[in-house]
Amino acid sequence: MPDSTSSTAKTPLHPMFEKVILETGLQLKMTTHHASLSHDPVDQFGETLRSEQGVQLKSRGAKDLRKPRPPPLVVKGAELSRRNSMLSVNLSSPFLRRESLTITKHPSPGAWVHSSRLSFSGLPIHQPPREIRLENTYKTGPDDSCRFDANHIQQILQSTLDGFLGDALYSAAAGGQLSRTLSERLRSQIRDISLPRYKLISFVVVGQCSNHDLQVASRCLWDTQTDSSAVAVFQNSSLFAVAIIYGVYFE
Amino acid sequence: MDDFQTAEETTFVVDEVSSIIKESVDAAIGGSTYQHSRVNQWSSSVVENCLGQLTKLGKPFKYIVTCIIMQKNGAGLQTATSCFWDNTTDGSCTVRWENKSMYCIVSVFGLAI
Numbered sequence: 001m002p003d004s005t006s007s008t009a010k011t012p013l014h015p016m017f018e019k020v021i022l023e024t025g026l027q028l029k030m031t032t033h034h035a036s037l038s039h040d041p042v043d044q045f046g047e048t049l050r051s052e053q054g055v056q057l058k059s060r061g062a063k064d065l066r067k068p069r070p071p072p073l074v075v076k077g078a079e080l081s082r083r084n085s086m087l088s089v090n091l092s093s094p095f096l097r098r099e100s101l102t103i104t105k106h107p108s109p110g111a112w113v114h115s116s117r118l119s120f121s122g123l124p125i126h127q128p129p130r131e132i133r134l135e136n137t138y139k140t141g142p143d144d145s146c147r148f149d150a151n152h153i154q155q156i157l158q159s160t161l162d163g164f165l166g167d168a169l170y171s172a173a174a175g176g177q178l179s180r181t182l183s184e185r186l187r188s189q190i191r192d193i194s195l196p197r198y199k200l201i202s203f204v205v206v207g208q209c210s211n212h213d214l215q216v217a218s219r220c221l222w223d224t225q226t227d228s229s230a231v232a233v234f235q236n237s238s239l240f241a242v243a244i245i246y247g248v249y250f251e
Numbered sequence: 252m253d254d255f256q257t258a259e260e261t262t263f264v265v266d267e268v269s270s271i272i273k274e275s276v277d278a279a280i281g282g283s284t285y286q287h288s289r290v291n292q293w294s295s296s297v298v299e300n301c302l303g304q305l306t307k308l309g310k311p312f313k314y315i316v317t318c319i320i321m322q323k324n325g326a327g328l329q330t331a332t333s334c335f336w337d338n339t340t341d342g343s344c345t346v347r348w349e350n351k352s353m354y355c356i357v358s359v360f361g362l363a364i
Contacts, residue, residue, distance in 0.1 A: 170327065172327050175327060175329040176329050176331075178329070179329040179330060179331035180331040180333075182331065183331040183332055183333040184333045186333070187333040187334070187335055191335055199334075199335055199336040199337070199341070199362050200334065200335040200336075201315060201332065201333075201334045201335075201336070201343075201360050201362075202332060202333040202334070203317060203330070203331075203332045203358070204330065204331045204332070204333075205319060205328065205329070205330045206328075206329045206330075206331075207321070207326060207327065207328040207329065208326040208327045208328070209326075210324055210325065210326035211324060212321065212322045212323075212324035212326050213285070213287055213290065213321070213322045214319065214320070214321045214322070214328075215290045215291065215294050215318075215319070215320045215321075216294075216317070216318070216319050217291075217294035217295060217297075217298055217317070217318045217319075217320075218298065218315065218316060218317040218318065219295075219298040219299065219302055219315075219316050220313070220314065220315045220316070221302055221305070221306060221313060221314040221315075222313040222314075222315070223313070227313070244317070246315050246360070248313055248315075248362050250337075250362070250364075251364060
């Protein structure tokens with residue numbers, strides 16, 4: 001039953017192993033009997049990790065053992081490097097944020113999920129800003145339960161119009177601001193309840209009630225199965241308002 | 252299949268759409284006087300003309316065309332739009348047209364696919 005410490009002393013380990021040992025405080029001496037089954041230090045190390053650390057580190061450790069890595073930092077400077085990386089995280093946090101927010105529009109077929117690399121101590125290693133490429137979802141349309149619900153949205157529009165314009169009076173100066181505010185408010189309201197991958201257009205017409213005629217018409221070129229619109233009309237003695245919301249699915 | 256479309260083919264070109272709208276409105280209600288009975292037909296033809304011309308451009312866009320026809324009576328009217336979309340590829344164009352008896356406001360929204 002070879003002692004694994006002696007085996008590690010004899011066989012030159014990959015430099016990465018040393019870093020792992022120091023940082024996780026592993027004692028290779030504490031091997032169980034099944035570690036002796038293989039003489040390969042790599043396997044022994046992996047098994048030790050598995051028995052000591054649990055699932056997450058095991059997958060990390062097992063991966064790293066197999067992959068060739070760039071030469072890591074010197075062992076003695078490991079403490080310093082951890083502190084440095086802590087500082088660098090704060091300074092470069094805009095980079096990290098940018099990294100997480102950048103998404104390519106057309107992921108290639110071989111796109112991979114990319115996350116920030118973590119050192120074994122759990123601190124993020126500073127990476128140069130890179131685009132994050134998401135995996136293909138292979139979805140061509142929204143789920144059945146996630147479509148643009150015209151009825152529900154029409155009720156929301158109507159209640160907002162009634163609440164906002166209840167007793168308002170039309171004035172030429174304030175009318176413009178009123179319609180803009182209403183449009184943005186409706187859009188953000190619908191945005192809050194709306195489903196992902198839907199583009200929204202909010203169209204509001206506010207006019208003075210007078211002895212005249214008005215017609216609002218719209219026609220759309222879209223996919224009728226995924227896209228829809230909702231309309232609400234409000235009228236009081238001095239003004240009228242028409243609100244239309246279009247929801248267009250974005251592939 | 253790579254799409255080697257130029258930027259012009261995948262972004263909303265406002266000038267082009269604006270001229271299409273003006274042509275459509277002139278063709279539909281060019282010299283007419285406001286008549287309540289014909290407004291329905293006019294707004295439909297304005298919108299359909301616009302949409303037909305836009306599809307002929309052959310760009311990968313979904314279009315929304317809105318038309319407001321209002322009789323001139325001294326009353327005030329305000330319109331506002333607010334859009335949640337991709338600024339780089341999507342766009343809108345609004346044209347205000349008038350003659351002696353009526354106003355016509357046409358808005359076209361183009362959303363990239």
